Amino acid sequence: MSKRNVLSRRALLGGVAGTVAAALVAACGGAAATTGTGGGGTAPTQANPFGSTVPTATRPAASTAPASAAPASAAPSSAQATSAAGSATAARAATSPAASGPITSTGKMTYWGGLIFSDDANNLLSQTVKDWGRQNKIEIDVVMINQNETNTKVAAAVESNTMPDALDMGIDLMLLLSNTSKLTALDDLYAKIGAAQGGWLKGTEDATAPAKFGGSRNGIPFGVSGNLLFSRKDVLQKANVQVPKTWEELAVAAEKVTKPPLYGMGLALSNVGDGNLQVSVLQSWGGRIASDDGKTVTLKSPETKAYLEWVTGAYKKGLFPPGATTWDGAGDNNAYLAGQAVFIANTGSVAITAKANKDDELVNNTGFSALPSGPKMKISSFGPNVRAIPRGGKNIDAAKALLEYLSNPDFLNKYYKVAIYGPVLQNQAKFDAFADPIRAGLLDLAQNGTAPGFPDVSNTAYADFNNNFIIPKMVQRVVIDNYDLDRAIDEAQKAGEAIYAKYK
Amino acid sequence: MATVSRAQVPAPAQEQSEARSRFGIPWRTIAIYVTLLIVCLIVLFPIYWMLTISFKTSRDIYRVPSLFPQAPTLINYETLLLKKNFLVNIRNSFIVASAATFVSVFISALASYSLVRLKYRFRGAIGKIILLAYLTPSSLLFIPLSVLVAQLNLGNSLHGLVIVYMTFATPFSTWLLMGYFKGIPPDLEEQAMVDGATRFGAMMRVLLPLSAPGLVAVGIFTFTGAWNELLLALIFITSEDKRTVPVGLQYLITGDVFLWGPIMAGAVFSALPVMILYFLAQRYMVQGLAAGSVKG
Numbered sequence: 001m002s003k004r005n006v007l008s009r010r011a012l013l014g015g016v017a018g019t020v021a022a023a024l025v026a027a028c029g030g031a032a033a034t035t036g037t038g039g040g041g042t043a044p045t046q047a048n049p050f051g052s053t054v055p056t057a058t059r060p061a062a063s064t065a066p067a068s069a070a071p072a073s074a075a076p077s078s079a080q081a082t083s084a085a086g087s088a089t090a091a092r093a094a095t096s097p098a099a100s101g102p103i104t105s106t107g108k109m110t111y112w113g114g115l116i117f118s119d120d121a122n123n124l125l126s127q128t129v130k131d132w133g134r135q136n137k138i139e140i141d142v143v144m145i146n147q148n149e150t151n152t153k154v155a156a157a158v159e160s161n162t163m164p165d166a167l168d169m170g171i172d173l174m175l176l177l178s179n180t181s182k183l184t185a186l187d188d189l190y191a192k193i194g195a196a197q198g199g200w201l202k203g204t205e206d207a208t209a210p211a212k213f214g215g216s217r218n219g220i221p222f223g224v225s226g227n228l229l230f231s232r233k234d235v236l237q238k239a240n241v242q243v244p245k246t247w248e249e250l251a252v253a254a255e256k257v258t259k260p261p262l263y264g265m266g267l268a269l270s271n272v273g274d275g276n277l278q279v280s281v282l283q284s285w286g287g288r289i290a291s292d293d294g295k296t297v298t299l300k301s302p303e304t305k306a307y308l309e310w311v312t313g314a315y316k317k318g319l320f321p322p323g324a325t326t327w328d329g330a331g332d333n334n335a336y337l338a339g340q341a342v343f344i345a346n347t348g349s350v351a352i353t354a355k356a357n358k359d360d361e362l363v364n365n366t367g368f369s370a371l372p373s374g375p376k377m378k379i380s381s382f383g384p385n386v387r388a389i390p391r392g393g394k395n396i397d398a399a400k401a402l403l404e405y406l407s408n409p410d411f412l413n414k415y416y417k418v419a420i421y422g423p424v425l426q427n428q429a430k431f432d433a434f435a436d437p438i439r440a441g442l443l444d445l446a447q448n449g450t451a452p453g454f455p456d457v458s459n460t461a462y463a464d465f466n467n468n469f470i471i472p473k474m475v476q477r478v479v480i481d482n483y484d485l486d487r488a489i490d491e492a493q494k495a496g497e498a499i500y501a502k503y504k
Numbered sequence: 505m506a507t508v509s510r511a512q513v514p515a516p517a518q519e520q521s522e523a524r525s526r527f528g529i530p531w532r533t534i535a536i537y538v539t540l541l542i543v544c545l546i547v548l549f550p551i552y553w554m555l556t557i558s559f560k561t562s563r564d565i566y567r568v569p570s571l572f573p574q575a576p577t578l579i580n581y582e583t584l585l586l587k588k589n590f591l592v593n594i595r596n597s598f599i600v601a602s603a604a605t606f607v608s609v610f611i612s613a614l615a616s617y618s619l620v621r622l623k624y625r626f627r628g629a630i631g632k633i634i635l636l637a638y639l640t641p642s643s644l645l646f647i648p649l650s651v652l653v654a655q656l657n658l659g660n661s662l663h664g665l666v667i668v669y670m671t672f673a674t675p676f677s678t679w680l681l682m683g684y685f686k687g688i689p690p691d692l693e694e695q696a697m698v699d700g701a702t703r704f705g706a707m708m709r710v711l712l713p714l715s716a717p718g719l720v721a722v723g724i725f726t727f728t729g730a731w732n733e734l735l736l737a738l739i740f741i742t743s744e745d746k747r748t749v750p751v752g753l754q755y756l757i758t759g760d761v762f763l764w765g766p767i768m769a770g771a772v773f774s775a776l777p778v779m780i781l782y783f784l785a786q787r788y789m790v791q792g793l794a795a796g797s798v799k800g
Contacts, residue, residue: 115758116758117759117761143743144744145742146754147758149754152735153739153742156646156739159651160651160653160655160659162654274760330757333761333762338566338567339566346760349761352761358562
């Protein structure tokens with residue numbers, strides 16, 4: 001055997017030792033470098049808010065000073081705009097209970113912003129938070145967390161006691177954290193912001209009502225999300241079909257325009273969030289998930305059967321694109337952007353993507369309208385997104401001041417222009433951000449939409465029911481597994497009962 | 505004569521069984537090559553699709569489902585490298601994966617040697633515990649690990665991630681190396697010790713060089729595992745400048761919007777180092793294995 005064919009001991013050890021040393025030095029060095037430059041310390045980011053022994057640094061009340069006190073020159077142009085925008089709020093913050101004295105922080109603060117598709121919106125939010133920190137001489141680390149990962153990160157952070165000082169979240173996560181007493185009550189701040197801006201929109205007010213969240217307002221709403229009906233105007237025009245006002249009309253219209261690979265009903269029937277749109281459709285047929293007290297599952301009903309007959313009938317006619325029962329969360333987006341769906345229900349992201357893709361044909365031929373109504377009622381559900389403060393943090397007052405700063409009208413008007421949220425406050429309805437057609441649809445949704453879960457009670461059991469995708473699964477049982485309607489409903493009823501039993 | 509008849513008798517039979525095409529190529533050979541071609545197409549098509557998508561405009565990705573880009577563009581690579589700073593993700597992954605690999609292979613080599621060659625109580629149980637540690641799904645461990653990482657102040661750091669990865673990589677490497685070490689006769693090391701080598705010297709001078717193919721194989725598996733790991737990196741890394749490749753790719757998906765062009769460009773970029781590593785190490789592994797096969 002040739003000796004060359006065996007790795008020499010010296011070479012092996014040398015290689016291993018060298019590479020290990022280099023990699024470890026690089027790992028440690030890299031971390032140290034970023035701590036210094038980015039201001040986003042490595043361990044402190046997670047450990048400081050609750051675990052560190054960094055001495056309290058009490059700051060003068062710079063935050064409460066007028067805007068002229070803000071070091072605007074230090075910020076880029078967008079930051080200057082937001083600095084100016086935030087100045088009024090900074091001044092108002094002086095009178096708030098949360099910020100009536102000097103804003104203090106214990107060590108570096110951390111803020112988890114919700115990362116959305118629009119880079120402009122993400123940058124604007126991040127820069128505005130940094131501006132607030134600069135104005136108040138508070139070191140703050142802004143981390144944009146992908147909304148798809150928020151639940152996972154929060155689960156780990158709650159257990160390890162490394163929650164940030166403030167964070168953005170959806171209403172479902174707020175419900176979960178409120179029921180386990182993980183959030184700080186923000187009733188005073190909620191009332192103050194509402195009073196200053198014409199009051200909260202009724203839907204938002206109802207959706208965040210204290211009764212559902214452990215008796216207090218645990219988040220400051222900053223934007224509502226919900227589905228609009230997107231339709232291909234050019235296809236409808238060619239087929240001489242009007243935009244449908246009811247789900248039944250939609251199926252009829254879809255039948256007229258479906259010519260594979262173009263399908264009328266680009267609605268998900270799969271086990272993803274979009275698939276739960278079918279819960280709203282079922283409710284618009286008069287079907288209910290549970291009783292009025294939100295404790296007893298009442299899915300098995302003639303209304304549910306009528307809905308199921310309608311949706312499975314449409315599927316069997318071939319009005320849904322192939323794969324709609326197994327789509328991921330982007331299935332409807334992909335189908336619409338590929339020009340393979342005429343109607344989809346979407347929050348608005350698909351329109352922004354089409355614009356970003358420079359698909360002028362699609363952009364110019366897309367119409368937006370409210371979701372259709374069913375035989376019994378119109379369900380156009382929306383969910384507020386909120387900013388919240390974890391309980392037990394060391395910078396609660398500073399975090400409250402930050403949330404108030406982020407609720408100022410000038411900033412939010414700019415933010416709404418680049419994000420895809422509807423308004424939450426009465427005065428925001430006048431924002432010019434809501435002049436363009438998509439955002440006008442979101443404004444309509446925020447003003448006239450139905451609260452999350454309505455007419456059912458949006459409690460933890462209801463959220464769990466949806467997280468298990470019982471309704472899309474019920475549809476799949478009929479169209480994929482060839483169950484008859486009653487058998488599919490019985491199975492869904494039993495699955496629902498098992499879920500609701502956990503919360504009794 | 506007997507030799508001649510043995511050589512002659514099978515020949516006609518072979519000729520009879522090997523029907524040939526009109527070009528004189530045996531059908532059997534054609535069948536083999538056609539099968540290989542189909543297998544290659546199945547294996548290579550996703551890679552080709554990844555490449556071709558990475559050179560398409562966003563509009564064409566959705567609207568022009570063609571095999572070739574109609575208007576080839578580098579915009580996705582530009583977005584990835586300039587706007588999304590993907591090279592930082594590559595650097596971070598390289599640091600984390602190589603550090604975790606080398607440290608865990610080094611520790612595993614010592615642990616495996618101990619478990620295979622030394623005799624002490626409970627070593628069988630320890631070996632099984634190591635296997636169980638490897639088999640525990642990371643989705644079950646991320647909460648306890650996050651508590652530990654926070655208590656040790658290792659959150660949001662690359663060296664913290666290296667240590668976390670070692671908790672998975674070391675049991676895996678140890679288990680694999682145990683099997684490899686068992687295949688090498690202890691007589692060789694005993695011979696070295698008879699000649700005056702210490703036990704450690706015998707391990708370093710005899711066992712490890714002979715185990716080079718195993719060490720390389722384990723190293724590659726560990727490196728690939730660490731390079732591709734998503735869940736723990738997603739949980740323990742928060743800052744943008746410390747994200748690894750899988751986390752960087754994950755952040756190209758926001759809500760229900762997939763940036764397919766940059767995602768595919770990122771997939772090309774992240775696949776390259778591993779492909780190169782496999783290409784280089786595969787050659788070395790074959791050499792080492794061949795050397796091992798003629799030993800003794």
